[in-house]
Amino acid sequence: MAGNSFGKFFKLTSFGESHGKAVGGVIEGVMPGLEIDMDFIQGELNRRRPGQSSITTPRDEKDKVEILSGVMDGIATGTPIGFVIWNADQRSKDYGNIKDVFRPSHADYTYQSKYGIRDHRGGGRSSARETIARVVAGAIAKLTLKKYGVDIAAYTSQVGNIKLEKTYNELDLSKIEDNIVRCPDAEMAEKMIEYIDQVRQAKDSVGGVITCVVKNSPVGLGEPVFDKFHAEMGKAMLGINAVKGFEYGMGFKAGEMKGTEHNDEFYMEGEQVRTRTNKSGGVQGGITNGEDIYMNIAFKPIATILKEQNTVNKHGEEVQTTVKGRHDPCVLPRAVPIVEAMAAMVMVDMIYLNKMYS
Amino acid sequence: MAGNSFGKFFKLTSFGESHGKAVGGVIEGVMPGLEIDMDFIQGELNRRRPGQSSITTPRDEKDKVEILSGVMDGIATGTPIGFVIWNADQRSKDYGNIKDVFRPSHADYTYQSKYGIRDHRGGGRSSARETIARVVAGAIAKLTLKKYGVDIAAYTSQVGNIKLEKTYNELDLSKIEDNIVRCPDAEMAEKMIEYIDQVRQAKDSVGGVITCVVKNSPVGLGEPVFDKFHAEMGKAMLGINAVKGFEYGMGFKAGEMKGTEHNDEFYMEGEQVRTRTNKSGGVQGGITNGEDIYMNIAFKPIATILKEQNTVNKHGEEVQTTVKGRHDPCVLPRAVPIVEAMAAMVMVDMIYLNKMYS
C-alpha cells in the first residue's frame, strides 16, 4: 500500500537504502516444501552485481544474501522468508558535496518534496541498489517456476541506436550470458559493448531496451478487468529504476496495423488450441493463451554523468554540480536479471491467483 | 484482488457484461461535500458512446447513468456511490452463431479456459462496454481534480501510419473535441478520418496511439519503490481494452538517448523549482515534480473485422467465422475519454495517498 510491496500472494516487501546498513526484504507466499537453492540465488545476485565487467560500475559490492527465516534445512516452510544483504561498501563521504544539491533527473528533488527529508547518500531509497532485494525474490520465484516448467529469459535488445532487428524467436537465447552486455547476438553485442565504452569515455550514459520472453506459460493467467496479465506485468517493469516504457506483443507497432494483419487465427495442435501467428504476445483479453509472452522495456540513460550540470539546491540557490567517482554508463546488462526477477514474481503470483478457479 | 477494482482510496469496483441487464459499479473515496454534476458525467458518457459519428459503431446505446447511493441533494456524502447503466440495446441473438466459436484475437478462448464458462454475448465481461463504468468514475475524479486545479486532456495522436509529429505543447488542446476523431490538429484529423473510413469500407480495423497530458499536477505524487507514479499510471492504461503499450516522457525514444541529452536541468522560477527541459515527463524517481506529465498509449486494431477468418470452436473443431453486424473500425476516438478517466482516477488516488505525509 505504501509502495514497498510487490505481489498479492507471492509478495516481496523490500527495505533499505543505498548507504544504510543493509538492503533486505520479506518474501511471503513461498511454496512450502520448495528447496531453496542458495547457489542459484547467489548466481542471480552475481548477474546483477556491479563490477562484473569493464562496462559496468567498478564498485564490488560483494552482495551476499543472508536468509533469516522461513527456511529449515534448506527447505521453505511456507512462513515468510526474511533476508538481508549487508552494505559493505558504503563510502558515504563521496556524497558529502551533494548533500543539499538536487542532481538533474535524479530523485533528489522529488523525495525531498514528498517526504521533507531524504537520505542523500547515493540516492538513498531511490538507488537501484534496492533492486537487489527483487533479485533475491525473483530467484526464489524462478525456483518455483521450475515446478511449472515456465522459462523466462531477458536480454539487451537495444543500446542507444544499436538495435537488434531479429525477433526473440530468431535468436538463440541460450547465448545471452555469453557476453558482458547480455545480448544473444554476438555481432551486435560487440557493437553495443564498443558503443558503451565510447559513452563511458565521454563521461556520458546511454539508454536502451531489454526484451523479456516467457515460454510455457500456463493458459489462464491474469485477472481482468483491471489486473490483466499485461497490466500487472507492465506495472512490474515500470517499477524498475529508469524504465520509461513497456509494450508486449506488437506493442506500439500494433498502432500502425490493421485487424487483418494483427489477428491471430486459431488452429488445433492435437488437443491444444494454438494460434498460427502470435501478434498478441501470448495474452488475449488480459489472460494468457499459452503462446510465448514477449515484451520490451525501455530504459532511459541513467542520470549520473560525470559532467558539470546546472541545477539548484534545497535552499533554492542555482548551483553547478559535477558527480565524481563511479557510475554505470549503461545499466542494461545489469538490469537484465532484474527484469527477469520481476517477470518471475508476476508469473508466480498469477499462477497462485489462478488456483482460485481450480 | 479479483481484478474488478481499481484504486486504493478513490476506488472503482465495476461489474457488468455487454449483454447482461446492466453495467455499473461502486465508487469509494469520493470526497464528502463534492458536488456531483450529473450533466458533466453524462457529457463524458456521451463522448464514449457508440454511434456518435460515421466513424464509430452505429449502435446507439443511450447510456444514461443512474446513481443509487452516496449522493444526497446533489452532494456526495462520502459513502460509496453505487450506479448502473442499463443495457438497453441487447440484441443477443446476433451472437447466437458464435456461441461456441473462439473468435481470433478476442478473449473468447482465454475466458473459456480460465473460467470454464463464458458469456459469449458480445464478448460478455471482456467487452469494452465495461469501460462505461470507468467513464462514470473518471468523471467524478475529474470533478474532484477541479478542486486541485489539475487538468487532463487526451487526444488521438496516431491512426495507423498517420502520426502527429507535433508534440502536445505544439498543439492547441482546446481543439480536441472539434472533430470526430479527437485530434487537435485539424489537418491531420481530416486524414485520420478519411483513413478510418477506408478501413471501414474494407471491413477491416486499424490501431493507433492516444496521447494523454496532465497539467498542474501537485509535486510529490507516487509511492516508490513499487507503486511509482508512472507504474500506477501504466497499469491503469494497460488495463484498457486493446492497449498494447505505454510510455511516458521520452518513452521508448529514451532508449536511444544519452544522459547529456535526456537530463533535465533544474532552475528556480521564483520560489518554485522547475526544470528547463521536461524529458522526464513530469516524473522523477517515480514521484511527480510538478512539470507536465505526458504519456502515449498504443492500441491494437480491434479484433472484430467483417471478414471470414479461420478459427476453432470449443469442441476443438477447426471452423470458419464471419462476424456480422456492427463494429468500430477504429476505437481511438471513443477511447479518448476512457484514457482520461483512468488518468483522472490515478491522479485522485495518488493525491489522497500523498495526504499521508501531511
Next chain:
Amino acid sequence: MAGNSFGKFFKLTSFGESHGKAVGGVIEGVMPGLEIDMDFIQGELNRRRPGQSSITTPRDEKDKVEILSGVMDGIATGTPIGFVIWNADQRSKDYGNIKDVFRPSHADYTYQSKYGIRDHRGGGRSSARETIARVVAGAIAKLTLKKYGVDIAAYTSQVGNIKLEKTYNELDLSKIEDNIVRCPDAEMAEKMIEYIDQVRQAKDSVGGVITCVVKNSPVGLGEPVFDKFHAEMGKAMLGINAVKGFEYGMGFKAGEMKGTEHNDEFYMEGEQVRTRTNKSGGVQGGITNGEDIYMNIAFKPIATILKEQNTVNKHGEEVQTTVKGRHDPCVLPRAVPIVEAMAAMVMVDMIYLNKMYS
C-alpha cells in the same frame, strides 16, 4: 480499503443508504459454474426482513434482490455479480424532525464529524439496512459451501438476562427456525419472546447474544500471524451493526481456566487426528483443526427507543428528542441470518486462500 469491501477473494463491496434508491453490491470471486439458486437467496433475505413477526419491526420492506451481472442461465460465470435491492418503503418525511439532531448512541454525531455531512434519513449508511447486501453475498457463500460440505448455523442464545445454559451440542439446531426468536430451545424461546414483548410495550430495547456454529470445516483455514482464522471471523462479526463483543471456543471463560482444564488432547479416529475435548473451538494457532467452530457475538440493545432523551443538535444546542414510529425492540432474531452470512463469507474466502498451498 475505504471500508466498504469485505473479503479478499470472495469479496463483497456494498453500497446504499437506508432511504436512498437502493442498497446493493458487487460480489467477486464467485466460483464459475456455481448454480445461483434465487429461491434460496430470497429465502435468506426473508429471514432478515423486517415485519416477519410481532416482535420485529412492522415495516414490510419487500426485499427482492435483482441480479444485474455475473450470472447466465442461472449459472455463475466467475465475473462479478452486481445486484440491487430497491428501497420501496422510504417514507423519509418521518425523519425530518431529527435532521439536525444527534440521536443518543446512534452514528449521527460520528458520521457528521467524520464526513462533515450525513444522510440523516433513517441512519443513512449506518443503518442496518445495509446488511441486506451481506445476506445476499452470504447466501451465495452458503451455496458455495455446500460443495465443501460445510454447515453453518446461528441462533439466539441470550436475550437480556434470559440465557441458554445448554451449549450448542446439547441443542437440536434443526429447530432454530421453529420460532420467531430463532432459539432452538422451545421453552427458552417462549421466555425470550415474552420478554421482548414486555420491552416493546415499555418502548425500550434489549440486547443479547447470538451463537454461531460451523461444522465440517476443512482443516488448515486461516493465515497466521495476523490473519488468523478467528481474527478474520472476529472482524467480520464486529463489523455487524450493534455488536460489542466476540469470543470463540471457551472465550472469556478461558480467562478463568488452567492449562490442564483447557488443553484438548489429540487422539486418532481412524486416519483422522481428532481432539477429545474441543475447548479450542476448532481453531489452534489461528488455523482450523477440523473440529466444530463455535463462537458468541454480543449485541447491545439498539439505540432507537420510543422515549424522550436529552441530546444535542448539530448547531451545538442541547435539545430533547423522541423517536416516533417503528422500531425493533430486539434485533437478534433478524441478526441471525446476518451472522450466518458473515461466517459463510469468511469460510469461503479462507477456503480460497488455502488453495494457495495446494
Next chain:
Amino acid sequence: MAGNSFGKFFKLTSFGESHGKAVGGVIEGVMPGLEIDMDFIQGELNRRRPGQSSITTPRDEKDKVEILSGVMDGIATGTPIGFVIWNADQRSKDYGNIKDVFRPSHADYTYQSKYGIRDHRGGGRSSARETIARVVAGAIAKLTLKKYGVDIAAYTSQVGNIKLEKTYNELDLSKIEDNIVRCPDAEMAEKMIEYIDQVRQAKDSVGGVITCVVKNSPVGLGEPVFDKFHAEMGKAMLGINAVKGFEYGMGFKAGEMKGTEHNDEFYMEGEQVRTRTNKSGGVQGGITNGEDIYMNIAFKPIATILKEQNTVNKHGEEVQTTVKGRHDPCVLPRAVPIVEAMAAMVMVDMIYLNKMYS
C-alpha cells in the same frame, strides 16, 4: 494478504521463527521527520522480554533491536524501517524429543496440516516470540501518537478467577508498572502474583484478561461499514497469541442491558459534543466519538504445561508427551505491552486513513 502484514498505511510485515536466526520486520508508513527514540523502543522490548521476574519464563532473550534502514541520524525518512532482533538463546536441542509430536492445544498439528511441513523448534512461526516485532512497531506507533496527544495503557485485570471489580476510571493507571503482574491495584496484584506462583508450582498455566484504554482519541476514526474502528481493533487483538475473546464498551454485558440503560446522552462541554455516560466505549457506528475507548481481551491459559498429556504424532500414533524446561505459567504480564503495541498500530493507521477526509 498472506497474513504477515498488519495495517494499511502504518504497516508492519513481520518475519521470523522462535529458533531461527532472527525475528524482524519491515515498518512502512512511519511519519517522515519522526524522531526514533531507541531507548524508548528498547524499554518497550524490555517490558515484553522473558525473564523479567519470578512469574515469567526464566529465559533471558536479551532482545536488542537493530534498525537497518529508514532512519538517518535518528530521524525517520519516510522509507521503510527494516529491523531485526537476533535469536541469541536458541537451544533447539531442547525440542528434539517433540519433533514429530503434536502437543495438545499448540499449533503443531494445524501448521503441519496446512503447510505439510513445520519448524518444530519452540513452535517456530507460531511462537509468541514473533510478537517482539509487534512491540518494535508498536513503540514507533506510540512515538507517533505522542504528536497527536493520544494515550494508551493496558493492564492485567484478571488472572484466573481473580478479577478486578474496579473499572479503568476507578484505577490509577500510572501504577501499572509498579508490580510484576502489571495490575494497577496493588492489593489485587498481590493476589494475582501469589496465584500465578501456585499455578507455576503445580506445573500448570492460567488464563486471564487484559484491559486496554485509549484516551484522547481524535473524533472520526474508523472506516464503516466493514472496517469499523472496533472491528479493526478486534482483529488486531484476536491476532495476538492465545487470545480467545474481545469486547469493547459494555461488551458482553451489553447483551443483558436495555436501551434506556445503555444509551449515552449527548451534552455540550463548551464547544465540544460529549456524552454523559460512556457505555459505548468511545465508538458509535464504528467511528470514534472522542470519549475514552476501553476494551477487554481474554487470554486462554497457555498450552505449555509441565505435565504428561496424551496426544498423537505425525505418523498417526497415539503417544504421551511431557514438555520439559522453561515456560510462562501466565503470559498476561508480558502480553500487556503487546496489547498496547497492537492498539497503537491501529490508532496510527486509523489516523492516517482519516486524513483522506481532510
